[in-house]
Ligand code: GLC
């Protein structure tokens with residue numbers, strides 16, 4: 135279980151603490167906190183101030199103006215709360231009464247780019263009937279904020295958090311869309327891209343022009359001396375675009391850019407940056423956002439001599455933002471995006487930090503099992519690395535807008551006799567179709583000859599064999615989704631996967647996209663395929679029917695909500711097994727990752743009732759003689775008493 139170093143400190147600090155008293159008294163006197171309107175706000179301040187102050191003290195406590203800083207932050211938060219709409223405040227209250235709401239089996243997610251999927255924000259609104267047809271109750275829109283053109287890292291280089299990219303609509307369109315989604319029972323997920331801004335953000339422009347105050351918002355260096363010192367211990371994230379973590383400016387200075395050279399890392403050592411970004415965060419929350427996707431959490435704090443990833447201060451920073459959200463936008467849920475070693479991924483997950491988190495391990499190991507036809511690593515991960523603290527949940531996915539990186543733990547692999555480095559080389563060759571017999575049609579991403587590192591781009595369908603016409607491609611897609619939708623957490627579908635959208639190779643010729651192969655798996659919505667979804671004979675129709683059955687099944691099985699999952703060893707190396715237990719008995723999930731029929735012996739199934747219903751195909755099955763799974767078949771065996 136992840137530890138929370140400062141939880142004890144927070145608990146120890148009660149409001150009897152004189153410094154907390156002074157903060158509360160200052161707020162009581164403050165004109166920015168009008169009474170009685172702000173009474174509920176003050177009640178939440180009393181509850182969450184010990185935690186907020188403890189986290190902030192880890193970052194900024196050494197500063198002489200620390201208390202005044204906390205007071206000013208809370209005044210700002212009060213302003214944001216007073217601006218929060220009545221509908222959102224009602225929802226806040228409901229969620230405070232039911233904090234486990236997002237663990238429901240009925241939460242089903244989708245993700246898309248606004249422009250590529252529907253043209254603009256109004257186009258997304260027009261898709262709501264389709265989202266409902268599919269069964270979605272959660273929608274992640276890739277960042278729609280103002281950004282540089284044509285290079286914006288798909289919106290992850292933000293020029294203003296308060297303006298929408300002009301061709302997508304206006305901030306009012308975004309607000310309207312949020313309400314329309316809420317009325318349709320669909321939660322809205324937007325990004326908080328807080329590690330960096332674009333180089334066109336007003337702060338960056340002021341810094342470039344020589345404004346001293348804004349220079350301290352970023353990491354700007356007059357020479358290579360400091361960058362060289364830092365780079366001794368840094369990992370390269372986008373080596374194809376620029377080596378190392380810094381980019382040169384025309385005037386000879388260097389700026390910290392973990393990602394692209396136009397994405398300038400923010401300097402959270404400066405408390406003014408924390409406060410400024412708190413304002414942006416609460417502005418976004420008040421648009422009507424339910425989940426805030428905390429982008430690139432691993433990188434937000436830097437310290438010389440370290441990897442500058444996953445530092446304790448990064449956690450304190452996120453927990454401080456979380457405490458602030460509990461005070462000013464209590465219905466908001468944080469989702470962490472940490473694509474790092476599995477030990478580090480879980481350290482971001484707690485009710486006080488990020489309540490939900492991407493599960494990159496499960497994602498990578500699904501693909502691993504398809505390539506090796508063995509379930510060993512995935513079975514191990516489900517048994518040993520899936521459990522999470524109460525009040526938190528995974529966000530599971532088969533693929534995202536980003537690359538597939540092989541982020542399993544080498545130690546785990548070694549226990550199964552698998553050498554991490556060599557195995558990743560195999561997986562990369564397999565998925566870019568440089569391995570004899572591979573069905574996959576992926577493209578390398580950030581191939582780094584110096585380290586041998588590489589990741590993979592490709593849509594689900596192209597990686598599963600649909601592009602090359604493999605006979606089992608549809609079964610593989612349904613298999614991956616059938617496992618993912620049955621595990622514990624919020625399932626997230628990359629929209630387009632449900633109709634088998636293929637790679638967009640034209641992006642490799644487009645000058646705005648050619649440098650970043652992730653665009654291969656970010657095609658426009660394929661209207662022709664979507665239209666075929668109801669035609670039974672087409673691949674699109676078969677995939678859509680398969681996923682619809684899985685989604686309906688998930689929504690109707692309460693045991694699929696919550697976090698309980700127990701491994702079930704099938705004694706067949708190609709067949710994954712796990713149970714979702716419940717009061718009335720379990721649902722047993724079995725998944726055959728090979729392209730041959732596989733059997734599970736009768737004695738393995740002896741604890742199960744003799745007759746069960748497979749909820750995937752909707753048929754009754756006899757278990758007393760063992761079971762044979764068809765190639766790439768997934769079964770949800772319902773053993774619950776009626
Ligand atoms: C996140 C996004 C990715 C982006 C990066 C930098 O990892 O998912 O698309 O490139 O952050 O913002």
Ligand code: GLC
Pocket residue numbers: 371430471472473474536537539
């Ligand atoms: C790296 C980062 C991750 C980011 C990805 C973008 O893996 O760790 O945060 O999403 O690059 O491709």
